[in-house]
Amino acid sequence: MEVDVVVVGGGAMGSAAAWQLARRGHSVRLLEQFEQGHHIGASHGATRNFNMAYAEADYLDLVTEAKDLWDELAAETGRQLLDLVGLVNHGNVRRLQEVRSSHAQRGIESHFISASEAADRWRGMNFRSDVLVVPGSGRVRAGEALLALRQAAEAHGARFEYSTPVRDIRVAGDDRAVVVTDSGEITARRVVVTAGAWTTKLAGSLVRLPRLVVTQEQPAHFTPLDDSLEWPSFNHNPDPDDPRDAYWYSPVYGMLTPGEGIKAGWHGVGPVTDPDARTFTPEPAQLEALVRYVGDWLPGVDAGSAVPISCTYTSTATEDFVLDRFGPVVVGAGFSGHGFKFTPAIGRVLADLADGGSAPARFSARR
Numbered sequence: 001m002e003v004d005v006v007v008v009g010g011g012a013m014g015s016a017a018a019w020q021l022a023r024r025g026h027s028v029r030l031l032e033q034f035e036q037g038h039h040i041g042a043s044h045g046a047t048r049n050f051n052m053a054y055a056e057a058d059y060l061d062l063v064t065e066a067k068d069l070w071d072e073l074a075a076e077t078g079r080q081l082l083d084l085v086g087l088v089n090h091g092n093v094r095r096l097q098e099v100r101s102s103h104a105q106r107g108i109e110s111h112f113i114s115a116s117e118a119a120d121r122w123r124g125m126n127f128r129s130d131v132l133v134v135p136g137s138g139r140v141r142a143g144e145a146l147l148a149l150r151q152a153a154e155a156h157g158a159r160f161e162y163s164t165p166v167r168d169i170r171v172a173g174d175d176r177a178v179v180v181t182d183s184g185e186i187t188a189r190r191v192v193v194t195a196g197a198w199t200t201k202l203a204g205s206l207v208r209l210p211r212l213v214v215t216q217e218q219p220a221h222f223t224p225l226d227d228s229l230e231w232p233s234f235n236h237n238p239d240p241d242d243p244r245d246a247y248w249y250s251p252v253y254g255m256l257t258p259g260e261g262i263k264a265g266w267h268g269v270g271p272v273t274d275p276d277a278r279t280f281t282p283e284p285a286q287l288e289a290l291v292r293y294v295g296d297w298l299p300g301v302d303a304g305s306a307v308p309i310s311c312t313y314t315s316t317a318t319e320d321f322v323l324d325r326f327g328p329v330v331v332g333a334g335f336s337g338h339g340f341k342f343t344p345a346i347g348r349v350l351a352d353l354a355d356g357g358s359a360p361a362r363f364s365a366r367r
Contacts, residue, residue: 003028005028005354006030006186007028007029007192009198010160011043015153015160015347017347017350019149020351021158022157023156024351024355027157029158031161033164033166039310043146043196043340046259048140048142048255050138051338052064052110053132055095060108066341066342066343070344079148080141081148084135084138086133086134088131088134088233090115090129091237092237092238095237108136109135111133122230124230124262124301125298126296138233140341145343164181166179167181168180171327173328176188176328177329179191191329192332193331193332195333196314199212203329207324209322210317211316212316212322213315213317214272214275214315216312217266217268217270217337218282218283218290219254220263220282220287220308221257221261221263222263222302224262224301229300233256236252250267250269261301262301264290264294266286266289315336321333321335322334323353324359324365331365332346
């Protein structure tokens with residue numbers, strides 16, 4: 001069988017690439033090793049933060065584009081994908097001042113409020129320092145987003161195949177590769193690898209990638225004590241000069257997941273793991289510290305109600321993404337726990353790479 005493009009990996013990024021490629025008129029076949037809706041990788045779950053609090057130009061370009069594309073995808077599929085409930089950023093005020101300056105240069109709405117004003121508005125949260133509020137942020141309905149991406153891609157002719165592991169990829173020329181599955185071989189002009197935690201296993205011998213570290217992360221949902229409380233999404237950085245934050249493992253992110261509670265988690269500090277040999281069991285000391293954080297900073301929830309979640313991060317040393325092409329093989333990887341918000345724009349970049357275009361230099365595997 002021959003097609004224009006095979007996409008390997010049916011999570012958020014692969015699905016977005018399939019949508020972007022199919023709407024350009026390419027014949028696209030997406031292969032996913034697990035069943036639809038599985039919980040083994042990094043794209044499952046109901047919600048993700050949609051946060052525009054970046055200072056770097058290339059990330060701001062990408063997230064601004066992503067917001068427009070989320071809206072376009074929602075209109076195309078009739079699904080609501082963004083809940084713009086606002087996002088609050090606190091801790092490390094110097095960094096937040098850089099973000100606000102970048103926003104001002106681009107006309108992105110954001111503003112500082114005092115800790116007391118923030119506590120009055122969001123009574124389920126505690127604040128110690130000035131808070132950067134980004135009203136046009138909030139959360140992505142991640143589960144709906146995956147369904148929407150598939151719906152839109154298939155409407156343009158893409159074919160999605162689940163429970164179809166890829167056993168090998170063979171490069172047969174600058175514009176030709178062969179993808180091997182249990183049911184046969186598929187020849188394509190391009191192969192887009194968006195395999196998450198399996199990227200190095202699948203493509204590491206084909207292309208020169210930076211080191212990708214796979215960790216098992218363990219956020220948790222906590223039960224709100226009062227259903228009338230207003231909850232923005234949030235990011236919170238520890239204060240390196242305050243001993244009260246010494247027990248923190250990393251910055252904390254969180255959001256309301258309707259029907260499940262308030263999600264909170266450390267960022268990118270879980271144990272290194274083999275994606276094929278995960279325990280799915282929380283690391284006790286980190287979970288204990290997360291419960292302590294919630295007790296200190298989220299008085300609107302029951303800190304003792306933690307329901308742990310297990311997911312993977314696949315991270316580069318800088319937490320920058322890898323978006324690059326090597327002959328007929330395009331790779332999207334290393335989304336490092338902050339990639340989901342960018343999903344439809346990442347799909348556009350991957351489609352550009354497949355069509356001979358380029359990605360921002362920050363994301364080159366050869367940087």
